[in-house]
Amino acid sequence: GENVEQHPSTLSVQEGDSAVIKCTYSDSASNYFPWYKQELGKGPQLIIDIRSNVGEKKDQRIAVTLNKTAKHFSLHITETQPEDSAVYFCAAIKSTGGYNKLIFGAGTRLAVHP
Amino acid sequence: DTEVTQTPKHLVMGMTNKKSLKCEQHMGHRAMYWYKQKAKKPPELMFVYSYEKLSINESVPSRFSPECPNSSLLNLHLHALQPEDSALYLCASSQNTGLNTGELFFGEGSRLTVL
Numbered sequence: 422g423e424n425v426e427q428h429p430s431t432l433s434v435q436e437g438d439s440a441v442i443k444c445t446y447s448d449s450a451s452n453y454f455p456w457y458k459q460e461l462g463k464g465p466q467l468i469i470d471i472r473s474n475v476g477e478k479k480d481q482r483i484a485v486t487l488n489k490t491a492k493h494f495s496l497h498i499t500e501t502q503p504e505d506s507a508v509y510f511c512a513a514i515k516s517t518g519g520y521n522k523l524i525f526g527a528g529t530r531l532a533v534h535p
Numbered sequence: 536d537t538e539v540t541q542t543p544k545h546l547v548m549g550m551t552n553k554k555s556l557k558c559e560q561h562m563g564h565r566a567m568y569w570y571k572q573k574a575k576k577p578p579e580l581m582f583v584y585s586y587e588k589l590s591i592n593e594s595v596p597s598r599f600s601p602e603c604p605n606s607s608l609l610n611l612h613l614h615a616l617q618p619e620d621s622a623l624y625l626c627a628s629s630q631n632t633g634l635n636t637g638e639l640f641f642g643e644g645s646r647l648t649v650l
Contacts, residue, residue: 455638510578525577
């Protein structure tokens, strides 16, 4: 079955620096990879996603890259700001019993220091 | 602002109590989900409803009982819980269970404490 590993578990950067979070997945049939941001006391919010037919997607300061051969995908945040501080979860789809469900990575706690 | 609304935001209950968590969405989504999230952990799937029918039960103990009265509402009935059931309970919805056709929207969660 699908397994998603996420690294690092914590990441501390200075404001303005870039941050990179990496995930690997095991099921080559997975074809959808969302990234969620969870701020303290709130539910996870989708920030960007990528499907297996593209290698890269960008939305302002955030971008995601996907390497299907190596089965890994990464989140890149440029020009980090204090409001980027949160826990970030990657996920991949697992098909089970005719239904798809998301398998989440363990999460990365990002701290952006002013 | 999230378009998935959960009530209550906080709930404290004893092990003999019966309580319910409620979730509502008006995006026309036909799939609704309950997740459980412990501190510093990712969300764990509990139940999936598709077109108001229970599609997935991730071997959740019977002290948690889901209900989907209509396509916009999802309840989680709680009875005889244990202290280890204390967690953030997240409701989510999506257009359908295909997921790869659209995103999963989460509510803000209901933080449950079992004494």
